[in-house]
Amino acid sequence: MLVLIVSPTSKNTQLPKQNDEKINEYQRMSYNVKLANVEISDILRKISFLLELDNDIDNNKTNLNFKNRAYIKAADQIDNLPLSITSLYEERGINGLLQIPSIGKAISSKIEEYIKTGKIEYYEILKSKYPIKVDDFVGLEGIGPKTLRVIIDKLPVRSLSDLEKAAREGKLNGISGISKKKEERILKRIELHNIGKKRHLLGDIYPLVKQIEKYLTNLENVSIVTAVGSFRRMRETIGDIDFLVVSDNPDKVINSFVNMPEVKEILSKGDTKAFIKLNNGLDSDLLVVPKESYGAALQYFTGSKEHGIALRRLAQSNALRLNEWGLFDNKSNQKISGESEEQLYNKLGLEWIPPELRENRGEIEIAKKGSKEWQEKMKGLLKYGDIKGDLQVHSNSTDGKMSIEEMAYFARTNFDLDYIAITDHTKSLRIARGLDEQQLLDQAHKIQEFNDSIKSGTFFVDLNKHDEEKQVNRKTSNNEKKRIKGDRNLGDFRILSSAEVNILSDGSLDIPNNILDKLDIVGAAIHTNFSQPIDVQTNRLIKAAQNPSVDIVFHPTGRIINKRDGYPVDIPKLMTIAKETNTILEIDSHYNRLDLRDEYIRMAIQNDVKLVVDSDAHHPLHYAFLEFGIGQARRGWAGRNDILNTLPVSELLKKLK
DNA sequence: GCCGTTTTCGGCCCGACTGTTTTCAGTCG
Structure with missing residues (x-):
């Protein structure tokens, strides 16, 4: 139910x-x-x-x-x-x-x-x-x-x-x-x-946030810098960028902040706070507090607004007063807590609540101190770093930017993953030069050979061309091209043969089952005919889920944040079928998709539908997107047990249809 | 206008910054 x-x-x-x-x-x-x-x-x-x-x-x-x-x-x-x-x-x-x-x-x-x-x-x-x-x-x-x-x-x-x-x-x-x-x-x-009032994608502003964070960290008299607000809560879109700084010289920090080159306009500037508009149209807030108020300020500035209001009401009902400087006893006016966020929650009779969950969606009610249910839930909550493998990765056989070997190499060496599935597009997606049956089988064969060479320690990636590319991009005439040797030891890394099979208008796939069954794992997705009515579109997905060869439905709603809403899908119905057919739904971590959205993730978990978090990488740098997907999963209260690619590859494969 | 472990009245989150009406209202997050 x-x-x-x-x-x-x-x-x-x-x-x-x-x-x-x-x-x-x-x-x-x-x-x-x-x-x-x-x-x-x-x-x-x-x-x-x-x-x-x-x-x-x-x-x-x-x-x-x-x-x-x-x-x-x-x-x-x-x-x-x-x-x-x-x-x-x-x-x-x-x-x-x-x-x-x-x-x-x-x-x-x-x-x-x-x-x-x-x-x-x-x-x-x-x-x-x-x-x-x-x-x-x-x-x-x-x-x-x-x-x-x-x-x-x-x-x-x-x-x-x-x-x-x-x-x-x-x-x-x-x-x-x-x-x-x-x-x-x-x-x-x-x-x-008239400039940029709209919300920005988390992934779009991520580098800027890190840049400003670094700038503030490097200032004298600064001991802690935290990017807070909806950024800390990992919301898919960010309205403004908030920074919290601990310093014993607020004046200096605030002056440095409002004089950054990225600043278009100073909107306000006081003793502890400043508010600016950045060149890209985003607003940015800075709050500077002493160490003893860090926890309270962190809580206050992380939000959400609704979560904060609920907490302050809770404080009030206990004859306490909560603000960005601390938690105070109304009678004695004594500060009860302030330096540590965790202690602040405890003093309010609550367990510490992870930022991604702070939306006043029921978290305060069940985070009562000592609650076994809450402790269990939080112990199992998906963590950054829990993802062991990436099940949607593209290679240059279709629209990816690098070879299978390179995608594997960087997955292991830079992102510490244990396995990836190569999910190139299939033939009906002509724009991506999708693979046909024979090409898929050839690729699967090649992947088998790579896996064998990884096992025997003879796997080799020639990384020199990337160095060359870099040189070309920098337009330097530097002839000192370093030869970087590929790492021959990828441990027990495994590449899975797979595909992102195209779901056709009638719900059938563009590759027959007898071919798909030769692959390790199969994902299916809609890429065409978005504007069909909801029942047609839903039946299309249901038919794909009912296909015994399909293990995962990739980016189930097809939305592109701020660009298109996605095709109409009856999500609850899809979930019922996914549960019945043991079909996995994907959380696509690309920051312009984050599909499923947090509410649907929570709905999936409530209904025991299994999920995976994938990067949809078309380049090794894109593995970094997994962080956004994990954030989204946490916003949907996902536990490790709900996300199948937290499992080692052998156990993952046992869970498939 | 909404709400209730102080439930049909009397409260409603809290503080910083700005400008101006030099003690506070307006606005914001």
Whole structure:
């Protein structure tokens, strides 16, 4: 039976269970999360903004502050919901909506109204009161509703371009509370608003984070540097880059930070914090703390926002106060904890929670100190370094960049892997010069010979050409070409013959089973005809999973983050079939895929579907992507036992169909 | 507007930085 987790959870970790069929049907509809959810959370945010705009400055209606915050909280919840709110409503009605934390009677009925009629009367009324382009101003950094209200009361400003024009013409200066300085600031913010507000891929910004980390580490008076925020939580996309530094000279560190060459604009700069915009459009925060506050600051700055709020509430309920400087006793005002993050969690009555799990998706509830369930779970949690082999690796026989020997050599020497599967594309994928039946068999034969030579210690990789390539790339005339000898000793490394077989439109494969059965392991994936309806696409994958020759379904949803959503798949149904047929689902570690996503990983584990974490390497450097896949797996609460390529190769092969 | 091991009222996470209304509101993370 399938289990679905609604996150985050202060109410229930699971939706009420009905009969299996019902849940399957309900989950089937929930695959396509985003559209209505985004539309609805968007309107809730706009309602909040308009309420704040409407909150008369003279008239101190404090309740209104909480009212608009309630709308924001509800919007946050909907954004984090791993299922379609429309399906939830269709399946469970208004009670389904009430299951979501922070959504009560008033907001649920507004959501219902939106689903039924496509609009919300309450929002329309607020809008008619203030005929501005709300979209222009919600999320415009540095200019909130209060400031905007003062402006629109005096000037006919209705849109962002109106505001920009007014600021340029110096019309804002003179309105009470707005000086020349503030006017300039508003202009600057509008300018910056137009560059890069979107979230960046974890893998794209990874090198930059490491570079800044190194820069900060090398500063004098700096003892610890940690990249925190969603980076530390290994989220697939990063909104801004946060750094935490321990130093006894914050002033110096902050000045060095805001003067880095990567900085486009200093947004704010104080005694302990600085906030900058980088040249690539990303925002970056720095917090400098003394050693005795490192743990508290680490917790505070790692987030997530929801996890942090939940912790501070927990502290509050225990007559404690939690902030970035430490955990304090309200009565005595004494600091109870601060230097160590682990101790901080303990003092809150919790076990330490790994950053990847800090999303307020039920982790706080079950991490109670001494909880056996939690300790077991954490003992088994997948660790960086647990992956023993990579089951999706490409060679230059198709679209990879290096030979099988080279991919094997670097897997062993640079990434400490024990085995790889060579999964070149198959013939129908013409763009990658996919292999036909004979070529696959030839490759399998060659792989057998490599394995024999590894065993006998005669395996040899000529690495000289890489040296030459490097020289050419550097355009140097250096004739000193070092001869690098290949390592003849790869220990008990094993190369598996395999393929990334193309799943055709009807779910059949482009290579017959009698050929596939001669390979060690077989992965299958969709690469064409993305825009078929969900039932067709799902049946296509199901047929592949039911094929006795297929061991793994590679990148099951086909999404490319920030580029395409992936083909429509009924994930819960695919999971049911995967479980039934002992088919493995892949977590593709390439940072633009990370497919399966964290929520689906958690769903797979709840339903006892086995997974693997692969790099999808087309070059030896790509093995490094495994770190992203492992991070994603941890975000899905994956244990070592859930991920089959944590096993030695002999045991892995026994688990296949 | 939401919520409840202090449950139908009275709370709601917490502190830094900015600019300006020199004691605090607005905004942000």
